[in-house]
Amino acid sequence: MSIWFNLPKLMIFLRMHQVFISYIKSHTFINRKTLLFFLTFNFLFFGLDFIFAQEDSFTVVLDAGHGGHDSGNRGNGYYEKKIALNIALKIGKKLEKIKGFNVIYTRKSDVFVELIQRANIANKANADLFISIHCDAFTSSKVFGAGTFVLGLHENERNFKVAQKENSVIFLEENYEKNYDGFNPNDPESVISLLLMQQTYLDQSIIAANSIQKSFVSNLKRKDRTVKQAGFVVLKYTYMPSVLVETGFLTNSSEGAYLNSSKGQTNMADALAKAIINYRDNRNASFQNTSLMEESNKVEKSNKLNEQLVFKVQIAASKKKLDLKPYNFKGLKSISRIKNERLFRYYYGSTTSYEKAKKLVQFAKKQGYKNAFIVPFLGNSKITISEALRLSK
Secondary structure, eight states, X not given: OOGGGGHHHHHHHHHTOHHHHHHHHHOTTOOHHHHHHHHHHHHHHHHHHHHHHTTOOEEEEEEEOOBTXXXXXXXXXXXXXXXXXXXXXXXHHHHTTSTTEXXXXXXXXXXXXXHHHHHHHHHHTTOSEEEEEEEEOOSSTTOOOEEEEEEOOOSSHHHHHHHHHHHGGGGGSTTHHHHTTTOOTTOGGGGGGGHHHHGGGHHHHHHHHHHHHHHHHHHHOOOEEEEEEEOOHHHHTOSSOEEEEEEEETTSHHHHHHHHSHHHHHHHHHHHHHHHHHHHXXXXXXXXXXXXXXXXXXXXXXXXXXXXXXXXXXXXXXXXXXXXXXGGTTTOOSEEEEEETTEEEEEEEEESOHHHHHHHHHHHHHTTOTTOEEEEEETTEEOOHHHHHHHTO
């Protein structure tokens, strides 16, 4: 195929590198032949696969908290479920107008959706980001401000109370004991089991939460309640970076009225949409820069990424260092162990095929590891499943 037919794709590739575009604009002496030579070289050097990768859509799941017979908090007589839904729909309307965004909602009307189902919707879509939208409440009406949470241990009683309030919705579900493996929102110890799966995506979750928090402060001048960690059930079962947003306190008369107003909801939606776009752009830029550096290292080692990309199945995490013997892991063989901070994480199997990894998960679950899940590795570093699938194309 002639290079001329691929110039549009090459230009898409080049537009993503603002440094190059700025350079071209500041050097008007560069003639057409020089530019075409550079374009042709880049096409041959990086290949079509890399260019096509940049056209992948970014899938964000917008989760409006509560709904139906679960009204959420009723501070000052307002309905958290209605406010959360209005904000989610406004965010989606803005993002849907931007090329490259794929927006999915866990609900678009006043219906009750189980927490586990909200996560299932995101996982089925292989989403890049999950945002759960809520409104906060407190015993003191003086407290105000917007905050963001990622999954983690409760650092204090306040964080536990926030998570406890949002998690209590599981009692409204018929089979909550079966769906959530006996999780008890009222037991602080119960939250430890929540951490294993989302730990893989914690770094990216914190980056996304920081983007949202900064947007609240810079665009809306909201009080910065910072990014916090707490044990939210809705975040546990999502296999991607996930953030729970408390848009403000309905129990504060001024803030409650603001969040219940059309203007307030539009403002919050604008700030959240900007934060999501910023997170997407920064993540893509980081991924592109990494790809450029690795590709330019040595052309003859262009298959190095595929050789390094493996999928493992995490089955357990413990402070104890266990011998990698089958009798310690319900008869499973091919067990590996990685120490991360204070925990040892135990993995079953290792394969370059995502489809084979899914079969390994099914087998591990049959052996009794109900919370087993896939973790992709690029070399010695964990990456998200969506990044791994892009690399393996």
